[in-house]
Amino acid sequence: xxxxxxxxxxxxxxxxxxxxxxxxxxxxxxxxxxxxxxxxxxxxxxxxxxxxxxxxxxxxxxxxxxxxxxxxxxxxxxxxxxxxxxxxxxxxxxxxxxxxxxxxxxxxxxxxxxxxxxxxxxxxxxxxxxxxxxxxxxxxxxxxxxxxxxxxxxxxxxxxxxxxxxxxxxxxxxxxxxxxxxxxxxxxxxxxxxxxxxxxxxxxxxxxxxxxxxxxxxxxxxxxxxxxxxxxxxxxxxxxxxxxxxxxxxxxxxxxxxxxxxxxxxxxxxxxxxxxxxxxxxxxxxxxxxxxxxxxxxxxxxxxxxxxxxxxxxxxxxxxxxxxxxxxxxxxxxxxxxxxxxxxxxxxxxxxxxxxxxxxxxxxxxxxxxxxxxxxxxxxxxxxxxxxxxxxxxxxxxxxxxxxxxxxxxxxxxxxxxx
Amino acid sequence: xxxxxxxxxxxxxxxxxxxxxxxxxxxxxxxxxxxxxxxxxxxxxxxxxxxxxxxxxxxxxxxxxxxxxxxxxxxxxxxxxxxxxxxxxxxxxxxxxxxxxxxxxxxxxxxxxxxxxxxxxxxxxxxxxxxxxxxxxxxxxxxxxxxxxxxxxxxxxxxxxxxxxxxxxxxxxxxxxxxxxxxxxxxxxxxxxxxxxxxxxxxxxxxxxxxxxxxxxxxxxxxxxxxxxxxxxxxxxxxxxxxxxxxxxxxxxxxxxxxxxxxxxxxxxxxxxxxxxxxxxxxxxxxxxxxxxxxxxxxxxxxxxxxxxxxxxxxxxxxxxxxxxxxxxxxxxxxxxxxxxxxxxxxxxxxxxxxxxxxxxxxxxxxxxxxxxxxxxxxxxxxxxxxxxxxxxxxxxxxxxxxxxxxxxxxxxxxxxxx
Numbered sequence: 001x002x003x004x005x006x007x008x009x010x011x012x013x014x015x016x017x018x019x020x021x022x023x024x025x026x027x028x029x030x031x032x033x034x035x036x037x038x039x040x041x042x043x044x045x046x047x048x049x050x051x052x053x054x055x056x057x058x059x060x061x062x063x064x065x066x067x068x069x070x071x072x073x074x075x076x077x078x079x080x081x082x083x084x085x086x087x088x089x090x091x092x093x094x095x096x097x098x099x100x101x102x103x104x105x106x107x108x109x110x111x112x113x114x115x116x117x118x119x120x121x122x123x124x125x126x127x128x129x130x131x132x133x134x135x136x137x138x139x140x141x142x143x144x145x146x147x148x149x150x151x152x153x154x155x156x157x158x159x160x161x162x163x164x165x166x167x168x169x170x171x172x173x174x175x176x177x178x179x180x181x182x183x184x185x186x187x188x189x190x191x192x193x194x195x196x197x198x199x200x201x202x203x204x205x206x207x208x209x210x211x212x213x214x215x216x217x218x219x220x221x222x223x224x225x226x227x228x229x230x231x232x233x234x235x236x237x238x239x240x241x242x243x244x245x246x247x248x249x250x251x252x253x254x255x256x257x258x259x260x261x262x263x264x265x266x267x268x269x270x271x272x273x274x275x276x277x278x279x280x281x282x283x284x285x286x287x288x289x290x291x292x293x294x295x296x297x298x299x300x301x302x303x304x305x306x307x308x309x310x311x312x313x314x315x316x317x318x319x320x321x322x323x324x325x326x327x328x329x330x331x332x333x334x335x336x337x338x339x340x341x342x343x344x345x346x347x348x349x350x351x352x353x354x355x356x357x358x359x360x361x362x363x364x365x366x367x368x369x370x371x372x373x374x375x376x377x378x379x380x381x382x383x384x385x386x387x388x389x390x391x392x393x394x395x396x397x398x399x400x401x402x403x404x405x406x407x408x409x410x411x412x413x414x415x416x417x418x419x
Numbered sequence: 420x421x422x423x424x425x426x427x428x429x430x431x432x433x434x435x436x437x438x439x440x441x442x443x444x445x446x447x448x449x450x451x452x453x454x455x456x457x458x459x460x461x462x463x464x465x466x467x468x469x470x471x472x473x474x475x476x477x478x479x480x481x482x483x484x485x486x487x488x489x490x491x492x493x494x495x496x497x498x499x500x501x502x503x504x505x506x507x508x509x510x511x512x513x514x515x516x517x518x519x520x521x522x523x524x525x526x527x528x529x530x531x532x533x534x535x536x537x538x539x540x541x542x543x544x545x546x547x548x549x550x551x552x553x554x555x556x557x558x559x560x561x562x563x564x565x566x567x568x569x570x571x572x573x574x575x576x577x578x579x580x581x582x583x584x585x586x587x588x589x590x591x592x593x594x595x596x597x598x599x600x601x602x603x604x605x606x607x608x609x610x611x612x613x614x615x616x617x618x619x620x621x622x623x624x625x626x627x628x629x630x631x632x633x634x635x636x637x638x639x640x641x642x643x644x645x646x647x648x649x650x651x652x653x654x655x656x657x658x659x660x661x662x663x664x665x666x667x668x669x670x671x672x673x674x675x676x677x678x679x680x681x682x683x684x685x686x687x688x689x690x691x692x693x694x695x696x697x698x699x700x701x702x703x704x705x706x707x708x709x710x711x712x713x714x715x716x717x718x719x720x721x722x723x724x725x726x727x728x729x730x731x732x733x734x735x736x737x738x739x740x741x742x743x744x745x746x747x748x749x750x751x752x753x754x755x756x757x758x759x760x761x762x763x764x765x766x767x768x769x770x771x772x773x774x775x776x777x778x779x780x781x782x783x784x785x786x787x788x789x790x791x792x793x794x795x796x797x798x799x800x801x802x803x804x805x806x807x808x809x810x811x812x813x814x815x816x817x818x819x820x821x822x823x824x825x826x827x828x829x830x831x832x833x834x835x836x837x838x
Contacts, residue, residue, distance in 0.1 A: 226682075228652075228655075228656045228682070228686065229648050229651060229652065229656070229686065229689065232648060232651040232655075233647075233648065236647075236651075237647045237648070259695075262695070262696075263645075263647075263693075263695050266692050266693055266694075266695070266697045267647065267648065267692075267693050269692055270648065270689040270690065270692040270693040271689065273685050273686075273688055273689040273692060274682075274685055274686050274689040275685075276678075276681070276682050276685070277681075277709075277713040277717070278685045278709060278713075280706045280709075283703050283706075284702050284703045287699045287702075290696075290697060290699075294696040294697075298696070
């Protein structure tokens with residue numbers, strides 16, 4: 001193969017996910033084995049996803065990777081774990097059209113070029129690493145013709161980024177913590193696909209943060225080491241909630257789903273606060289969003305919207321259905337209108353059709369929004385412009401897919417370099 | 420006695436206190452019996468206290484009370500519990516000079532006038548009800564010549580406001596939760612008086628709050644009913660911390676004291692967050708104060724300052740000694756300078772001499788403060804004017820005292836009405 005010039009490549013698209021029963025704390029730092037099960041909802045890749053092109057060529061002198069068009073190092077232990085695990089499972093590959101044959105033992109010598117792109121801001125606290133590592137593993141598995149199914153692949157993605165394992169499926173996904181020391185049974189299983197409960201609508205508030213955040217890796221290590229409550233959470237509280245959440249999803253029982261998602265998000269942030277030194281991921285804006293949702297839910301007597309927050313101040317809100325989502329968007333825009341120099345079109349992104357359902361065409365409609373009835377008797381609400389950067393409207397979505405349209409590849413099919 | 424015109428009165432001054440192992444959660448709502456022991460530091464009554472004058476006269480047609488010169492109702496169950504318990508223990512009283520004789524059975528028929536005054540803003544989250552109820556019970560006990568000691572009186576004050584029982588002593592005080600169903604053994608004991616550890620200096624940041632706070636009464640009820648972590652805290656975590664905190668106080672071991680106070684404050688706020696709906700008492704300013712202290716403590720390698728927050732955003736910081744307190748004040752003023760229209764003299768209140776130790780004479784000295792060394796390499800700190808209303812400098816202080824100087828009484832000795 002030496003001296004040959006061909007480039008073989010695969011492009012795939014992988015969703016991000018949001019945990020509704022949270023993963024926080026590892027029992028093994030290297031293998032990334034968690035101290036409890038977790039459950040997530042996969043977000044529609046049309047609005048939030050990673051696209052990755054992986055390519056192999058005998059002309060590549062070493063492995064290289066580009067993220068959002070900028071070359072990054074592949075030397076990190078987590079990338080290396082994933083690459084090693086996948087190469088170890090590589091199979092014979094034949095592309096008859098291009099006249100390419102790769103024997104499984106060749107994969108140990110061949111080098112890779114990888115290009116990855118997020119269709120949403122990286123490091124805005126939107127689980128970009130989960131989608132990214134899942135996409136890396138999924139696309140490499142396709143390139144190298146692995147026989148493993150997505151669940152087995154999830155155990156590899158897990159070693160790149162814990163929550164990445166849950167991005168191998170669409171819909172509703174459980175990461176079972178497993179019992180084996182080598183982590184072979186710590187993997188994702190699909191509880192239900194995205195069509196099972198297709199009424200749900202998701203609105204994400206990307207909240208402006210003033211303070212630098214604690215990384216989730218060091219944060220969860222500190223929690224496991226110092227929190228007096230985390231063990232009780234992992235051993236006593238979460239196992240019951242996992243069973244209840246599986247039931248709620250199975251029965252499309254929104255009230256139970258919302259109650260579990262909200263309380264588990266709050267408890268995750270509670271154990272962060274119980275860490276020493278304490279970790280604060282939510283800020284005053286996050287608190288105000290929670291108050292807004294809680295007031296409304298209480299006024300309705302039954303939950304309309306669930307909220308959940310990851311390791312940052314952004315709120316992920318899950319509405320019962322489209323009608324509720326429109327009412328939620330009205331409330332959010334009433335409390336958090338865009339700054340005067342922000343166009344509504346860039347303030348509400350993703351599935352903008354919910355704006356229409358909410359009866360909002362332009363900024364004048366936002367300004368004309370009446371206070372929601374549940375705050376009628378209270379003091380005039382302080383409207384905070386600039387506390388939210390933008391909102392993303394989306395829904396539960398599907399799992400990873402290979403993109404057969406080669407024009408969508410991020411690498412040049414001749415050079416294997418970023419386009 | 421009918422038709423007589425005399426007025427007999429007693430004036431007392433009672434301190435407020437700040438818990439360093441927190442009380443949160445009742446096992447009996449009426450008797451106010453807690454689910455765990457707690458430990459507090461009594462604050463110097465020169466800076467934070469309640470003064471109460473209680474008076475009795477055969478000419479008073481019914482019980483009346485004034486708080487900060489405004490008449491308030493005494494009909495609340497908690498006031499009534501305290502009055503009933505004290506009247507039941509009243510003894511014969513004789514004032515030979517005034518020629519007054521009250522037999523113990525007369526107390527059931529005689530009515531009281533009570534006037535109370537806080538030398539600090541009421542309802543600014545500074546435990547005004549603790550000092551207030553303690554002072555009410557203490558002064559009535561003196562008026563009615565009760566034989567009970569302060570510990571026994573604390574069990575009465577407890578029924579007015581839980582944390583009030585800890586204000587019956589100076590220095591370091593433990594409220595033992597007790598076992599009896601009638602609450603007779605749920606009372607305060609002094610661990611050490613204020614002279615035992617007289618190096619400590621306390622700085623309170625009164626933080627501006629945007630949101631209305633959840634009352635601690637309803638907040639702790641909600642926590643007991645809904646938090647999945649509160650039982651574990653009360654049964655497993657707090658008992659160990661109580662033993663450790665008693666040791667730390669006994670040995671004047673500031674490192675242990677600080678670590679326990681900070682982690683227990685954080686855990687109290689963690690169980691608030693684990694409540695449904697979640698309760699937020701700390702805000703972004705509280706978080707920034709914690710970060711400021713934690714960064715400094717970490718840089719020094721050993722704790723210089725402990726922090727603790729009650730059911731509100733105000734920070735109570737306890738410094739190792741005067742030198743540390745001066746360094747703390749520099750850091751606080753660097754991060755939270757007064758607004759341009761606020762005089763330094765009204766921004767730092769209480770023991771202003773610490774300003775001198777910090778080398779700060781006027782606002783120009785505040786503006787000239789260099790960034791503390793521990794943040795040198797970081798981004799330029801955002802200075803927030805207006806996030807803190809003012810700082811109170813104080814120290815651990817003594818318990819309740821009777822004020823023999825009758826000119827300090829809040830009621831007119833002839834009419835029994837507010838002066």
